[in-house]
Amino acid sequence: MKYKQLGESDLKVSEICLGTMTYGHQNTLEEAHQQLDYAVSEGVNFIDAAEMYPVPPRAETQGTTEAYIGEWLQKQQRENLIVATKIAGPGRPFKWLRGGNIKIDRDNIKQAFDDSLHRLKTDYIDLYQIHWPDRYVPTFGQTAYNPEFERETVPISEQLEVFADVIKAGKIRYVGLSNETPWGVSEFVRVAQQLGLPKVVSIQNAYNLLNRIFDSALAEVSRHTNVGLLAYSPLGFGLLSGKYVQGRPKEDTRITLFSGFGQRYLKPNVNEAVAAYVEIAKKHNLKPAQLALAFVESRWFVSSTIIGATTLEQLQENIDSVNVILDPEILAELDAVHTRYPNPAP
Numbered sequence: 001m002k003y004k005q006l007g008e009s010d011l012k013v014s015e016i017c018l019g020t021m022t023y024g025h026q027n028t029l030e031e032a033h034q035q036l037d038y039a040v041s042e043g044v045n046f047i048d049a050a051e052m053y054p055v056p057p058r059a060e061t062q063g064t065t066e067a068y069i070g071e072w073l074q075k076q077q078r079e080n081l082i083v084a085t086k087i088a089g090p091g092r093p094f095k096w097l098r099g100g101n102i103k104i105d106r107d108n109i110k111q112a113f114d115d116s117l118h119r120l121k122t123d124y125i126d127l128y129q130i131h132w133p134d135r136y137v138p139t140f141g142q143t144a145y146n147p148e149f150e151r152e153t154v155p156i157s158e159q160l161e162v163f164a165d166v167i168k169a170g171k172i173r174y175v176g177l178s179n180e181t182p183w184g185v186s187e188f189v190r191v192a193q194q195l196g197l198p199k200v201v202s203i204q205n206a207y208n209l210l211n212r213i214f215d216s217a218l219a220e221v222s223r224h225t226n227v228g229l230l231a232y233s234p235l236g237f238g239l240l241s242g243k244y245v246q247g248r249p250k251e252d253t254r255i256t257l258f259s260g261f262g263q264r265y266l267k268p269n270v271n272e273a274v275a276a277y278v279e280i281a282k283k284h285n286l287k288p289a290q291l292a293l294a295f296v297e298s299r300w301f302v303s304s305t306i307i308g309a310t311t312l313e314q315l316q317e318n319i320d321s322v323n324v325i326l327d328p329e330i331l332a333e334l335d336a337v338h339t340r341y342p343n344p345a346p
Contacts, residue, residue: 001043001322004303007201007228009174011082011126015297016319017046017230019308024064025054026310032068035315040076042319048204048230048306050086050131051116052094059096063119070121083120084127084230086178086204087112089134090151104134105154106162113171128166129176129204134159139179141264143346156187160197167198176202176230182217189225200227202303207231209240209277209292210270210345212338219301228303234296235289235307235318236345237265242278242288244271265345273341280333286324289314293321295334 003012018039023032036047053065066085073083088097089104102108113128132139135153138146163175177185180203192199203222207214207229214222214229222229235241281291296305309315326334 003045004228006127006174006303008199008226009127009201011174011201013046013082013304014044015304015322016042016044017048017084017304017306018044019232019306020047020049020065020069021053021055022308022310023054023068024061025056029068029071031312032065033072034312035309036069036072038312038315039319040081044319045080046082046084046304048084048232049116049120050088050129051112052086052088052092052097052131057092057094062094062097063115066116066119070119073121078122082126083122084129084176085116085120085125086129086131087116088131091132091136091139103154104130104159106158109159109162109166113166117171124170125172127174127176127202128163128172129178129202130159130180132179133177133181133184135184137179137181137184141267141346156191157195157197160188160192160195164197174198174201176200176204177227178204180205182221185218185221185225185227189227202230203227204230204232204306206233206264207296207299207302208234208236208345209295209334209338210236210265210273210343212343213346214301222301229299229301230304230306231296231299231302232306234293234305236270236274236292239265239270239274240277240288240292242274242281245275245278267344269341269344273337273344276337276341277334280330280337283333284330287317289317290321290324291326291330293318294324294326295331297321298326298331 002015006013049066049069054061088102090102136149136151166172175198177200185203188200205214278288281288296302307318309318
């Protein structure tokens with residue numbers, strides 16, 4: 001396991017981050033703790049959660065994921081682990097969360113991180129992320145920006161001022177973004193520099209062989225702002241594992257259970273692209289999942305790859321991807337498929 005510095009923080013994160021959005025829905029407390037134990041035994045020191053987890057989000061289960069992690073953290077050396085979580089924002093219909101008023105403002109930030117600290121049973125959060133922007137942006141498979149959807153938003157300066165106070169109080173160490181745009185990252189960095197406020201250290205966006213949107217404008221922003229990518233959905237909701245090739249059923253899997261999030265993977269050319277990537281894996285005697293993960297891990301702008309699994313066997317295979325090094329021939333073959341089917345699941 002290798003470790004990378006996260007942005008301009010002093011956090012050294014493992015190249016694999018354990019995603020936990022299934023804990024409390026697809027995974028029981030016991031299964032979650034088995035996964036956490038195994039991941040740490042393999043050198044993973046980075047765990048990612050969110051106040052809205054598990055997914056699919058429901059009032060009855062909201063916060064369960066953090067609670068499962070909190071129970072586990074009680075038996076760990078907390079200082080050896082990097083725990084990340086997220087505050088939900090407006091734009092999602094979570095009426096059960098803080099009465100449906102979930103702007104990224106002072107009251108909501110204070111309530112959200114206090115609740116997360118309580119569930120996680122910890123005194124501080126290493127990386128606190130804005131799950132999606134307070135302002136309107138296209139998300140989860142939407143690709144076109146429509147000014148008609150713009151809404152009232154909390155100014156970025158106000159958001160950062162609150163985070164500055166929370167950091168000063170020692171309750172969070174660093175701030176990150178998620179599902180952000182090039183303009184958003186640049187503006188957060190600009191405002192922080194201009195006003196002497198905390199600079200964001202990371203951006204958590206979807207990135208995989210079916211969705212390489214980050215390769216262009218966001219990669220340039222990442223390079224010049226030193227804000228690294230935490231790549232989520234590196235297996236494209238499991239499609240890139242090859243388990244759905246040749247018409248295999250998708251019942252009771254993420255792609256169907258999480259329909260609101262998986263819609264980006266139900267588009268033209270997705271199945272064709274997946275089949276082509278699976279063939280490359282077979283040609284080189286690699287497991288499709290490990291090929292897909294190794295590709296993400298090879299990208300210069302990726303600080304850590306967030307993996308999620310519902311079984312311990314899947315987790316073991318995914319973590320083993322750190323031992324797979326893709327040679328130029330394989331990378332060229334992957335690029336050829338990308339040229340033929342560019343970003344079918346943005």
